[in-house]
Each structure stands twice: as structure tokens, then as C-alpha cells.
Amino acid sequence: MALFTSRKQGKKVKVTFADGLLFVEKENGKQQAFPLEWYPALQNATEEELLDWDQTDKGIHFNALDVDVDLI
Structure with missing residues (x-):
């Protein structure tokens, strides 16, 4: 999977994908960090x-994808 980062305008978090995480x-x-295997979609x-x-x-x-990732 390619490494890329997304920071949506007005959002307070940064989402990054790398090495299956x-x-x-x-x-x-x-x-x-969340293993992508927890979220197959x-x-x-x-x-x-x-x-x-x-x-x-x-x-x-x-x-x-209609997938939610809860942050602690």
C-alpha cells in the first residue's frame, strides 16, 4: 500500500496510512495506530x-466505505 497523508480542511486530526497501519x-x-486487518474494508x-x-x-x-474508527 502506498504511503499517503490526508489532512482535511477544518479537521483537527491527520490521517496517514503506512505499512498496513x-x-x-x-x-x-x-x-x-490501528492495524488495517482490524478494518478489512x-x-x-x-x-x-x-x-x-x-x-x-x-x-x-x-x-x-461506511467504516467508523473510534478514537480513544
Whole structure:
């Protein structure tokens, strides 16, 4: 999987994918990593699908895939 980063305008998190992991960096600099094997839809998604996300009250929602990733 290619390494790429997405920071949506007005969002307070940074989403990055690398080495089979989803990294979410919060505004305060704290970073969480999630294995993509936990989210098979993300693991098999296109770059376009991975870039189509919104921040929610609980975490990240990938719109095209209808996948939620809750942030602690």
C-alpha cells in the first residue's frame, strides 16, 4: 500500500496510512495506530476511498466505505 497523508480542511486530526497501519494524529500531537486487518474494508480500499473521511464526535468516518474508527 502506498504511503499517503490526508489532512482535511477544518479537521483537527491527520490521517496517514503506512505499512498496513492507519495512523491518526490528534491536534495535540498524540498519535494512535490501528492495524488495517482490524478494518478489512480499509485494507482493500482505493486511495480515493481512503481520502474520503470526516471527523466525528467519536473518531473518523470513512464515507465511501461506511467504516467508523473510534478514537480513544
